[in-house]
Amino acid sequence: MADTSQSSASALQISLVGGGLASSGTASATNDGTTESISGNTNPPLAVLGGQNVISAGVLGQYVRAYNDGTSAACAGVLGSGGAITIGPGGACTVTPGAEVTLTLGTNGLATIDLVADAIYSECTATSSPSATGTATLVNARIVSTVLGVPTTLLSLPANPAPNTGLSVPGLLNLTLNGQSSSGVGQLTVTALDLSALGGSLASVVIGLSSCGANAVAPPIPVIPLAGAPVALGLGALAAGTGGFLVSRRRRAGRS
Structure with a gap:
């Protein structure tokens, strides 16, 4: 018997005031020690988000792997049109940014508030040793206010934020970058960006939710079968x- 493993990923979740929810869904991978099983859409179209008006163009990626050596990997996030995200050798995220992706967060007087980036994604890996690691990457990400067609950057977001980095645009937005949490040794959940809006119809936006482990070591097989x-x-x-x-x-x- 080989070690078992598991992982899951979700690219984008949009919550509206009053309980409305638009989600890219979740992709999951499991391995029982011999066979890998993957469920869910790893590259969902924007149409799965329904009639929301937060994002109108871009790429959703939520890729997962679970190997029979007790390792697993996940990567999830949002990229501009023409971009690509997948899992490469060794379980690392392989990302090719495309055009800019824009998420409209609401209005403030005459200003339209947007989240603009080339790519925002998280990744994680786990082993049956047990261990788990994860990171978040934000490529050219920023909060922009546009008035009469003139954009102004309100907040530039770090490309490789430390775990659980908190930022804000006073009176408008609260953000957590590279949010990390664990239910136990060998398990880790990473959220690239968790944004809460202050006022308006948008409640929150969660981008790049990746979870790896916990993976289990297979029990030893007796030399003489019972x-x-x-x-x-x-x-x-x-x-x-x-x-x-x-x-x-x-x-x-x-x-x-």
């Missing part, structure tokens, strides 16, 4: 009995 144990014991008893019979015959021969 089904063969009675046979082995029987042969041992027979050998012992034969030895006793020979000794007895020798003793009798010595008396005569």
